[in-house]
Amino acid sequence: MSAVTWHYGYRYPASRSISGGRFGTSALEYDKFRPHYPSELFDKFEALGPVHVLDIGCGTGRVALPLIDRGMNVLARLGLGLEPDARMADVARSRGVPVEIGTFERWDDAGRRFDLITCGAAWHWIEPEEGADKAAHILRSGGTLARFINFRLLDDHALASFDAVYSSYAPEVTTDGRPPSYLDADDPVSTSTSSSGTRSHVLRSIREFSTDEWLGMIATLSDHIALGSERLGALLMVLRDLTDNDFDGRLRVTSCTHVVLPRAFEEPVALVLYLHFESVLTSLDSPAMAWAAELLLLTCAYCSVGRVDSP
Known part of the structure; x- marks a missing residue:
């Protein structure tokens, strides 16, 4: 495998230490500031009535918990989460989600099979071909692999203002708030021999972020964390002044969730x-x-x- 492979709009890193330990340093902040997934998405999952559920990259339980809240208590008995970062997993476990530690590709399924596999904002950390084959292997006949990730859209004025800051303080980081490239990216799962094809769509809603909410959220993004505490702190300080002074401390954002589901899920x-x-x-x-x-x-x-x- 080459050093990096583009899939789902993100670079898959050769070193798994990037995903396996980076987010755990701010697990509580991640859980507090990352936007939730829309209820419409979980309504779709609930309609399937799955019995055995696996949540890949479960993190702090942000996918598992809404499923449990919808009466899918079976998730806590027969389902589980899979997470490479022990600190993120500890937060999920404290909320009643059973979690096993490991990466999806190397995880021992011990013969277990699942009706529903969910993966929220984590598939880009999985080696594409291995991930597709593993998912096909552990899904029961007629089972569903659901992959989804949030992104945000800012208006042109906000983007131009933020771009000017990033170009000075973090030129290697992409300003959060523009359409992601993965919306048009090829999907290895869709083209694998074990798949009947996939379809993607985007769920949208409008929400406002306060200055604290926006800065707290971007501070949990992997490319921002990679800046290190000193550079990230300097970036956030300038962005705080800009947001408070030019936007009255409120950002109007189009909150989006990109969802990739099997065709039969439509x-x-x-x-x-x-x-x-x-x-x-x-x-x-x-x-x-x-x-x-x-x-x-x-x-x-x-x-x-x-x-x-x-x-």
Whole structure:
């Protein structure tokens, strides 16, 4: 493998120490300031009714906990999180999420299989080909691999103002707030032989960040952490003055979540109907009723799989 491989819009580093220890130095700040994922996303997961769930790169539990809050208490019994940083994992464990330490590629699944694999803001730390093969291996038939990551969009005035600061204090760091390159990037999971294809979409909402919220959030980004405490502190000081004085301490931000799901996930309601009627088919005594239910079952299957293959 070469030193770096572009995937999902981020550089995959040859040294795993970057992801395996960097965020843990500020685990509580990460948990406090990183934006949450939209409830709409978890509604989709809940509709599938998964029994065994694996959350890759679970961090402090920001994906696992909303699933548990939706009544998926099974996650705490039969599911688990996988996290390379012990300090991040400790925060998740303190909230009731079972976590195993390790990188996804090297993790021993011990024969366990999953209905749903989630990966929030972590897939770019995984070696692309190995990750795709591993996910296909541990997913049950019909299981779902859901990958998603948040990003933010600032208006042109804010971007120009911030760019001027970054060019002086951190020219190697990209200003947070512009469209990410991974929206148009090739996806090795989609093109792997074990995949039936994927589709991506972006969930959007408008929110305001206070100066403290914005600076707290960007201070947890890996490229900002890499600046070191002295350079990062100087950058944040200038950005604080700029945000307070030029934007009255409030930034209007388009908050986005880029979601990559299997094609068959595009019709969650049909999938729920499919699973429901599949479970009751064997309880029907009348051959005519069983035939009608079988027809409805096939219709649901067509809606949940075949329909999304059209452009």
